[in-house]
Amino acid sequence: MATVELRFSALPEHVRTARLVAAAVARRAGVDEAVLDEVRLAVGEACTRAVGLHQSSGVTAPVRVLLIEEEKQFSIEVGDEAPRLSPGGAVAGIDDADAESEDEMGLAVISGLVDDVEVMADENGGHIRMTWPIPPAPVLA
Numbered sequence: 001m002a003t004v005e006l007r008f009s010a011l012p013e014h015v016r017t018a019r020l021v022a023a024a025v026a027r028r029a030g031v032d033e034a035v036l037d038e039v040r041l042a043v044g045e046a047c048t049r050a051v052g053l054h055q056s057s058g059v060t061a062p063v064r065v066l067l068i069e070e071e072k073q074f075s076i077e078v079g080d081e082a083p084r085l086s087p088g089g090a091v092a093g094i095d096d097a098d099a100e101s102e103d104e105m106g107l108a109v110i111s112g113l114v115d116d117v118e119v120m121a122d123e124n125g126g127h128i129r130m131t132w133p134i135p136p137a138p139v140l141a
Contacts, residue, residue: 002069007062010054029069042113046078053082079127
């Protein structure tokens with residue numbers, strides 16, 4: 001299992017870099033070329049969401065992206081340290097309905113792009129794990 005870790009300051013201008021790195025590592029891992037646009041878009045949405053959560057919560061820690069190559073699959077985890085659950089159960093750092101709606105729309109876009117998505121969050125932050133299959137290497141005769 002090979003893993004690449006990328007950490008970047010929670011600034012929107014760094015999301016493009018994360019997308020480019022994710023696509024390059026996915027290509028090297030053997031993800032189908034037809035899926036690379038989906039990888040770029042999904043990583044962009046997940047990183048944009050993490051940047052927004054960090055900024056709205058006043059978190060100065062970097063956003064973390066793990067690119068994990070396994071035998072039959074390629075996974076990307078985008079993690080943030082923005083707390084989510086307040087004592088009332090509301091999403092922390094999201095003060096109005098528009099921001100909450102935008103957050104939900106970002107998750108919907110990711111779910112539409114990636115078949116295998118896992119979203120987890122708690123008082124310490126959250127992460128989105130997205131997984132794509134790696135087709136078997138062709139057998140050369």
